[in-house]
Amino acid sequence: MILEALTRLAEREGLVADPDFEMKPVAWLVRVDDGGRLIGIEGTHTTDEAVGKKKPKVRAKNFSIPKQSGRAGIKAPAAFLVDNAKYVFGKTTKDKTFSEAEGQEKSGWFRELVVRCAQETGDPGIVAVRAFLDRIHSGEQLLDLPETCLSNEMFAFVYAPDVDILVHQRPEIRKYWQTLRTQTFSHDEGTPRCLVTGEPVAEVGLFPALKGVPGGTSSGAALVSFNAGAFESYGWKGNDNAPISRGAAEAAGTALNRLLHPAYPDPRPESLGSPLPQWNVRLGPDTVVCYWAAQEDADGFVDAMADVLAGDDPRKVGEAYQSIWKGQPSGIESPSAFYALTLGGAQGRAMIRDWLETTVAEVDASLAAYFADLDVVRNATPAAGKEWTPAIPLRALMGSLAPLGKADDVPGVLFARWMRAAFRRDVTYPLAALQRALERMRAEMGRTTWQDTERRDARAAMIKAVLSRNFNKDLKPAMDETNHDTAYLLGRLLAVLERLQQIALGNVNASVVDRFFGAASATPQAVFPRLLRNARNHARKAKEGNTSGMGFWLDNQIDDILSKVGVAKPDRGGIHLGFPAYLKLEEQGLFVLGYHQQRHRLWQKKEDREGATPDAAVPAAAEA
Numbered sequence: 001m002i003l004e005a006l007t008r009l010a011e012r013e014g015l016v017a018d019p020d021f022e023m024k025p026v027a028w029l030v031r032v033d034d035g036g037r038l039i040g041i042e043g044t045h046t047t048d049e050a051v052g053k054k055k056p057k058v059r060a061k062n063f064s065i066p067k068q069s070g071r072a073g074i075k076a077p078a079a080f081l082v083d084n085a086k087y088v089f090g091k092t093t094k095d096k097t098f099s100e101a102e103g104q105e106k107s108g109w110f111r112e113l114v115v116r117c118a119q120e121t122g123d124p125g126i127v128a129v130r131a132f133l134d135r136i137h138s139g140e141q142l143l144d145l146p147e148t149c150l151s152n153e154m155f156a157f158v159y160a161p162d163v164d165i166l167v168h169q170r171p172e173i174r175k176y177w178q179t180l181r182t183q184t185f186s187h188d189e190g191t192p193r194c195l196v197t198g199e200p201v202a203e204v205g206l207f208p209a210l211k212g213v214p215g216g217t218s219s220g221a222a223l224v225s226f227n228a229g230a231f232e233s234y235g236w237k238g239n240d241n242a243p244i245s246r247g248a249a250e251a252a253g254t255a256l257n258r259l260l261h262p263a264y265p266d267p268r269p270e271s272l273g274s275p276l277p278q279w280n281v282r283l284g285p286d287t288v289v290c291y292w293a294a295q296e297d298a299d300g301f302v303d304a305m306a307d308v309l310a311g312d313d314p315r316k317v318g319e320a321y322q323s324i325w326k327g328q329p330s331g332i333e334s335p336s337a338f339y340a341l342t343l344g345g346a347q348g349r350a351m352i353r354d355w356l357e358t359t360v361a362e363v364d365a366s367l368a369a370y371f372a373d374l375d376v377v378r379n380a381t382p383a384a385g386k387e388w389t390p391a392i393p394l395r396a397l398m399g400s401l402a403p404l405g406k407a408d409d410v411p412g413v414l415f416a417r418w419m420r421a422a423f424r425r426d427v428t429y430p431l432a433a434l435q436r437a438l439e440r441m442r443a444e445m446g447r448t449t450w451q452d453t454e455r456r457d458a459r460a461a462m463i464k465a466v467l468s469r470n471f472n473k474d475l476k477p478a479m480d481e482t483n484h485d486t487a488y489l490l491g492r493l494l495a496v497l498e499r500l501q502q503i504a505l506g507n508v509n510a511s512v513v514d515r516f517f518g519a520a521s522a523t524p525q526a527v528f529p530r531l532l533r534n535a536r537n538h539a540r541k542a543k544e545g546n547t548s549g550m551g552f553w554l555d556n557q558i559d560d561i562l563s564k565v566g567v568a569k570p571d572r573g574g575i576h577l578g579f580p581a582y583l584k585l586e587e588q589g590l591f592v593l594g595y596h597q598q599r600h601r602l603w604q605k606k607e608d609r610e611g612a613t614p615d616a617a618v619p620a621a622a623e624a
Contacts, residue, residue, distance in 0.1 A: 036131025208253030216345025327372030491594025
């Protein structure tokens, strides 16, 4: 099903209209005349417009060139008529050097292809290229590469009488190349059938190499490959285990390379060379999710997907889709199927981490539910001169689960499972996200930088999402006075005790939260009796002088919360048997959420409190 969906995408976008050619950047055009004399080498580079602080990128122009197979190793073959400086001229570049012998060997392979084509076609363009290469080989023609030339940049040839046609695009050369790539085989009853088209396949070739797979090799990774006996069965050898015709394999491979590329050139005549929209999100150093719709009427929704998930720049997302951030589906009317393929790379092959097939309407509703799950108040304040992003970006969420906020340290499988839950509202979030969020919350609670507070906000959002969907908890974005869950109330209680200590003593080196958060969130019975005894002293001091209003109000808040838990304060004759001995994983999540939301209420600015609903505002008497 995966290969079939990819093949249909390639056909819809015209990626394989000419299966023997592909769009790729060609940096340098070598112009030669009839006698093989060099007229000049022209660069095709253009410079993108600068965006913000990002430096403008220099890009080579895209051309339709003979389809190149992936190559690796020291014996990698030359490509037909379009290749880099090592293979075309045998020359080193400023960024890569090699021996003269290696250069002569590789350029010899390239020249052999040219000689064979010239002999069989007699085309004057290829004859001129052959004469030019012979002159270089014999030393008659000296050649200096452009100073800015890099080892991965490709060269193509232009025959002087032609103006805008490359040599490999001349009709006779095109026909010759197509003949090389087409072979006819006889079929019999034992011939396997293509898994995509159902047609007989007499010879199963290699699946095209995929470029840009995170964790894969620079030469490309194979999606379908069998290179060891352990991968083979029933007597089949190599890729005969998964027979795919050349046409279907190239269509699927081209479609996947298009999905992996950040700006794949559009091969359609009406927009030739302009970049296609990016339909992937990089999840980590070894994981990427690619997504697409089966029908063109849903492409606008798919185009906005990466920016919707990033949530860091509303200007990039049209108004039609911004409602998703508020938990409301955009209402897109499309019956199209939606596909999401999560890939990782290892040992030269692409690994499928996840495959999802659903509908565009379902993804629209699921993303709205996803952002509703994540909606929670934030304790970090926006950076100076900036406003809060509409949603916490995906990488910020995942980064909050790793030390120092490094999203690349989060396992790719966790990224993949989280994305599946975002695309399908009937799929639960990975519990590993809850466990990691709690671990990082305990480990980093004492840190006070803006980045630490921002990461705590992200963890609170993830904890709320997991509890809402996995444990069917009805949780509000802000503090909920009606939530009488013991764990949630204890989290609120710790925030009140922290605020009471701060009012009484000011900022101390180690607050009650810095010292006791981990134990309080896991074993409340062992911690809260001691905290409440200390709170008597803090309350007595807070009720003096200018802080008396806040001191009395916080003391009353402690009474109110303890009454809901079923415990009285120690100075009023209460006992502490009502505190649970320990909290389960989901209860620890509720504790964190209660602390987070209560803390937001207690440290809320006056103007924000005045704009809040009556039951959410801190009473005026509580002003310090």
